[in-house]
Amino acid sequence: xxxxxxxSMSGPNLNKVSKTIDKIIVHPMYYFFIDxxxxxxxxxxxxxxxxxIQPVCLASANSTFYTGVSSWVVGFGAxxxxxxxxxxxxxVRVPVVGNNxxxxxxxxxxxxxx
Numbered sequence: 001x002x003x004x005x006x007x008s009m010s011g012p013n014l015n016k017v018s019k020t021i022d023k024i025i026v027h028p029m030y031y032f033f034i035d036x037x038x039x040x041x042x043x044x045x046x047x048x049x050x051x052x053i054q055p056v057c058l059a060s061a062n063s064t065f066y067t068g069v070s071s072w073v074v075g076f077g078a079x080x081x082x083x084x085x086x087x088x089x090x091x092v093r094v095p096v097v098g099n100n101x102x103x104x105x106x107x108x109x110x111x112x113x114x
Contacts, residue, residue: 002041005052009076009087015052020044067098 005015022044027036047053059065074091078084 002043004047005050007052007089009085015050017047017053019047065096065099065102067096067101069096070094071096
């Protein structure tokens with residue numbers, strides 16, 4: 001089951017819509033909350049978009065990301081290390097690590113560990 005349009009984990013949520021999941025496709029390189037922590041969900045019926053339920057844009061495999069650009073992250077997760085999960089939907093704008101910088105950082109980390 002997926003709940004869309006949820007603003008709070010408790011109390012009334014007048015804009016929430018529940019949908020059953022038809023299929024879950026987990027990233028083939030998933031590694032327990034460290035790498036590729038994502039999945040694609042196929043819902044059993046279409047979703048009607050509203051002011052509270054909107055689609056997200058996903059990057060293509062060939063997309064280039066530039067350092068200095070920012071993006072939004074939303075969720076009910078902990079907002080501090082070791083903290084409890086938030087009751088109200090949270091959002092934060094975070095800087096993107098560009099393709100070149102990410103590749104350099106990854107290579108440097110690998111070199112240090114070998």
